[in-house]
Amino acid sequence: MVKTFFFPQIDIMQLDSLLKHSPTAVLGNFFLGAANVAVFWPSLDHQWLLIWSAFLFLVMVFRILLAFKYKHADKALISCATWHRWFVISSLIQGLCWMALGMYAVVNLEPTQLTILFVSTAGLIGGSIATTSSSVQAFISFSAPSLFPVVFMMFYSEQATAKVLGLLAVFYFTLTVRSAFDINAIMLESIRNNKELQGAKKRAEMLADELYKLSTQDALTQIANRRGFDETLEKEWRRASRKNTGLSLLMIDVDHFKNFNDHYGHPMGDEALKQVALLLKQQATRITDYVARYGGEEFAIILVDTNADEAIKIANKVCRAVQLAAIEHKDSPISDFLTVSVGVAHLKSDQTRPSLELVTLADRNLYEAKAGGRNCVVG
Numbered sequence: 001m002v003k004t005f006f007f008p009q010i011d012i013m014q015l016d017s018l019l020k021h022s023p024t025a026v027l028g029n030f031f032l033g034a035a036n037v038a039v040f041w042p043s044l045d046h047q048w049l050l051i052w053s054a055f056l057f058l059v060m061v062f063r064i065l066l067a068f069k070y071k072h073a074d075k076a077l078i079s080c081a082t083w084h085r086w087f088v089i090s091s092l093i094q095g096l097c098w099m100a101l102g103m104y105a106v107v108n109l110e111p112t113q114l115t116i117l118f119v120s121t122a123g124l125i126g127g128s129i130a131t132t133s134s135s136v137q138a139f140i141s142f143s144a145p146s147l148f149p150v151v152f153m154m155f156y157s158e159q160a161t162a163k164v165l166g167l168l169a170v171f172y173f174t175l176t177v178r179s180a181f182d183i184n185a186i187m188l189e190s191i192r193n194n195k196e197l198q199g200a201k202k203r204a205e206m207l208a209d210e211l212y213k214l215s216t217q218d219a220l221t222q223i224a225n226r227r228g229f230d231e232t233l234e235k236e237w238r239r240a241s242r243k244n245t246g247l248s249l250l251m252i253d254v255d256h257f258k259n260f261n262d263h264y265g266h267p268m269g270d271e272a273l274k275q276v277a278l279l280l281k282q283q284a285t286r287i288t289d290y291v292a293r294y295g296g297e298e299f300a301i302i303l304v305d306t307n308a309d310e311a312i313k314i315a316n317k318v319c320r321a322v323q324l325a326a327i328e329h330k331d332s333p334i335s336d337f338l339t340v341s342v343g344v345a346h347l348k349s350d351q352t353r354p355s356l357e358l359v360t361l362a363d364r365n366l367y368e369a370k371a372g373g374r375n376c377v378v379g
Contacts, residue, residue, distance in 0.1 A: 010084040012075060013191050014134040018087050021131035022067040026060050028127055029094060032120040036101065039116045043109060052104075056097050063090045084135060091128075091138040095145035098124070102149025111153065111162040118165065121146050125176055133183040140177065147173050218293040220270055221277035229292035229300055233355050236290075236304055240349035248303035248311035251343040251362040252280065252318060255374040256332045257297035263331040272327055272338060273297065279325055283317045300362075308346035308379060315342040315377040323375070334374050341369040344379025 033056045037049050066086055070078075098121065105117055125143045132138040147169050154166020216228030224232065233249070240247045254260075254276060261269040273293075280291045280299055290302040301318075303311050319340060327338035343366025347358050369378040 010080040010135070011188075011191055012078075012080055013194075014187070015070065015080060015083055015087070017134035017187070018084075018132065018138065019067050019070050022063060025128065025131040026063055028124060028131075029056065030060060032124060036117060036120055040105060040109075043113065044105065048104065052097070052101055056094075059090070059094050059097055063094070066090055084137075087135065088137045088141050091132065092141035092145065095142035099145040099148050102146070103152065106149045106153045106156065111157060111159055111165065114153075118150060118169075121150065122172060125173070129176055129180050129183060133180060134187055136177075136180050136184045139180045143173065143176060218277075221274050221293050223277045223281065223299075224290065224292035226292070226295055229290070229294060229302070232290050232292070233302055233358070236302055237349050237355035237358070240304070244348075245305055246307060246346055246348045247358060248306040248308065248344070248346045249358050249362045250301040250303065250311065250315050250318065251294065251345075251359070251366040252299040252301070253341050253366055253370065254297040254299075255334060255339045255341055255370075256329070259331040260329050260338065263329075275325060275327055276322060276338070276340070279321045280318060283314060283321055306346075308344070311344050311346055312377060312379045315344050315379065318342055319375065319377060339375035341366060341374045342377045342379075343367070343369055344377060346379070 150169035151166050153162045218225040284291050284301050288304040292300050294300045322340045329338045343362045345358050345362035365378040369376050
């Protein structure tokens with residue numbers, strides 16, 4: 001348990017909190033340090049106070065540099081334990097610095113002259129509960145040395161006032177440590193809850209993405225289904241309208257596919273559709289090309305930023321690729337192998353014209369390709 005306390009598991013959010021409160025802690029130490037030097041200047045050795053001030057300043061600079069370096073460090077690569085150790089060490093050094101001033105003042109001044117030091121120390125410790133609440137180790141490393149002179153005075157001095165102050169300091173330290181542990185526990189619970197919430201949110205987003213993918217993907221061919229096609233066509237139509245560009249569409253039908261199913265059976269028909277879908281994806285190679293199963297043995301390809309000539313060229317590639325795949329179709333009246341017919345449409349998008357016009361035109365050209373003997377392109 002002792003090892004766990006001195007070498008705790010530190011979360012990056014705890015380190016971020018220490019960094020966030022570093023300016024407050026540094027400024028508080030600076031102003032109270034200057035106030036104490038001003039008050040003790042007439043009563044204590046000037047050279048000693050100057051040396052103490054210089055040392056306190058160096059500690060402050062070190063803490064500022066530490067916070068600055070942490071802020072610009074790659075959070076994915078840092079060691080939380082190492083950085084926490086440095087924060088704790090810097091807090092300890094600052095606490096020892098205040099302890100040195102306290103011890104020097106206690107042995108050289110009367111208890112009544114130490115009021116400003118006691119008030120300053122109490123204020124710093126009370127403030128450090130907030131600034132170091134994400135690390136109990138940092139809080140104790142600073143507060144314990146800072147309060148030591150007051151406790152020491154309880155045993156060193158014979159005056160009742162000093163002993164009472166010492167006892168109050170012990171009681172105050174106990175309360176602040178308890179508060180630091182309570183606040184730290186609340187913060188850790190908040191961090192855990194936040195992590196669980198973020199994890200649940202991420203899982204929900206992944207599930208939503210997966211469900212959407214399933215809802216827009218054809219189970220057989222693993223390409224987009226009709227829903228995915230409709231949504232993408234509408235989206236690309238609006239985008240083309242904004243950019244004042246055209247949009248091309250290929251409607252593709254597998255020739256005499258009913259005969260294929262009747263002759264070879266539906267399992268072989270499913271395999272043939274899978275092969276056709278793969279061939280279409282191999283011809284539509286741009287990242288913006290969108291291949292979908294429109295329904296049954298009919299497919300579609302949305303071609304963004306493609307003119308009519310380019311669309312017809314891709315359509316002819318599709319026809320050749322399917323025929324060259326040599327998928328046997330002995331019950332076809334036009335070829336010994338599976339073939340497709342393609343209708344090509346190209347329109348310039350605008351806000352007053354619905355995307356359905358592009359589908360209608362491509363369907364009309366597909367009908368003409370089928371009426372004209374199939375295994376051809378009409379556009």
